[in-house]
Amino acid sequence: MTAFARFLFGRRARLRWIHLILGGALAMPYVLVGSVVVGPVAGDANVFGSLRLQLASFAIGLPLAAVTSLFPLTRPLESGVVRWLCGVEADRLAYGPARTKGEKGRTAAWFTLHLGAGGIVAGMSLAVPPFAAALVLLPFVPALRDDRMGLPGVLHHTWALALAPFAGAAMLVALAGCAGVCGTLLARWAPALLGPSAEDRVAAAEARAADLAVRNRLARELHDSVGHALSAVTLQASAARRVLDSDPEFVREALAAIEDTTRRTVGELDAVLGVLRDGDAPGAAWDTAPARAPAPAPAPAPTLAADLDGLLRRTRAGGPRVTATVATDPETLPPLVSREAYRIVQEGLSNALRHAGEEVTVALRVEVLDDDLRITVENPLGGSRPVPRPGGGHGLRGIADRARLLGGAAEAGPDPEGPLWRLHVRLPLSDRR
Incomplete structure (x- = not known):
């Protein structure tokens, strides 16, 4: 009723x-x-x-x-x-x-x-x-x-x-x-x-997919750049705290490294946010806002050719021993591959530092085989394991996404022949997709 x-x-x-x-x-x-x-x-x-x-x-x-x-x-x-x-x-x-x-x-x-x-x-x-x-x-x-x-x-x-x-x-x-x-x-x-008609639904789905791709790209960039910086700063501050009284020189070096890391990260963050201002972003063609004074150009995105040495230096400043073997000239890499390879190396080092600790050796190898850029990051298993962060665990997924978008592949897991954790990424240098 x-x-x-x-x-x-x-x-x-x-x-x-x-x-x-x-x-x-x-x-x-x-x-x-x-x-x-x-x-x-x-x-x-x-x-x-x-x-x-x-x-x-x-x-x-x-x-x-x-x-x-x-x-x-x-x-x-x-x-x-x-x-x-x-x-x-x-x-x-x-x-x-x-x-x-x-x-x-x-x-x-x-x-x-x-x-x-x-x-x-x-x-x-x-x-x-x-x-x-x-x-x-x-x-x-x-x-x-x-x-x-x-x-x-x-x-x-x-x-x-x-x-x-x-x-x-x-x-x-x-x-x-x-x-x-x-x-x-x-x-x-x-x-x-x-x-909506079928055409309207297809257009709406394409618009949502394009917006989602932009958001995912921004999320990967933020995770890799800011996440690595915070991990490095945490290790550097931790190492400096332990030797504050016994090794003042190391403390000064660690503080200088923290300053350099944070300053560089601000520039990278500006470059990451520049993704939102890319001309190929969805809806950019329909921007009818009145003309404004041009904003300062963001810092260029880091690449393997220009920024690998600085990345290794800042990582070592926190205490871990990082050995790097670069068997190819990064200057010869295509710009897109060089940029994505830098982010992959950055996230690989961050994962190694978070899960293996600062008192271990991390091995990095960059080489070209069969017209592919090969990146390998290894660290011993059994180091101190941090408490899992809520919402964490996206680093390896982001690496796999970057490799897949370039037509490559990524593998990560324990080495069956030894107590090592190995990340191996393959990036094609020519378009074979």
Whole structure:
């Protein structure tokens, strides 16, 4: 019973009733145009004095409504009204103008349906409540039973007077039920008639994929650059604290390394955030913001050729022994490969420092074999293991993503021949994908 009452008079039912009445209001201009045609044909100037002529005017006006629904703003406006008044989810509606013939046809069908159902319900909403109220009050207000009121003769009988209030209440419930059914049907049909087409869904999916790719790229850059800097600074500060009294010279070197690391990381962070300002970012072509003074150019992204030595120096400043074998000239690497290789080496060293500790030897090997750049990072197993960080563990996944985007591959795990953890990455130097 509660569900039935909510269906008739609940908040959603009332909003859908308003939606139907708005449709009736929109239908009125078309009905007036139809009456201009019906009046002369029927030979009756008082079109609205006859229900038959009113219906004929309504029938002529609806095709005119279908034609005017081709106006570009019809679908966006109707979609917005349906979302707020009919309770249809936003992702099931299209908010752009109808472009194809199919979209225009569905929009015309919806607009005609909305105005048709709205005109009927709006007309009933104007006519039924006064008559129902008169029936409810008929036994109690003698003036309503005056012959001049034009009531049917059957309503003057005693039994009819007794039933009149119930009939009036039943008419109001029937009106609410009619409005509820029409509103529910329109809400159910709205996604089919106003929903996005297959092309719209594909375009939306492509836009989401492009935005997700940008966010993932930014997340990888932040994880690798800032994460490595924080790991290195933590180790350097820890080593300096342990020898604060016994080796002041080492402490000065560690503090200098911390200063250099943080200063460089600020520059890298600026370069990482520059990803958001890339011209190939989604939506860049549609940027209509007023021209502003150009921002300072961000620092160039670090590369293996220009920044490997500094990365090794800052890593060693924290205490760990890092041996590096570079069997190729980084200057000969393609810029994209050099940039991604730097990030891979940076994250590989960070993982080794976090999981092996600062009192171990980390071996790095960079070489070119079979037209592939090979990067290997090894560290002994069994070092101190930090407590896992909430939300951590994305470093190896980021390395694999970088390698895969360049057509390469990454492998990480314990060495079956010894107590070593090995990260091995292969990056093609030529496009063989």
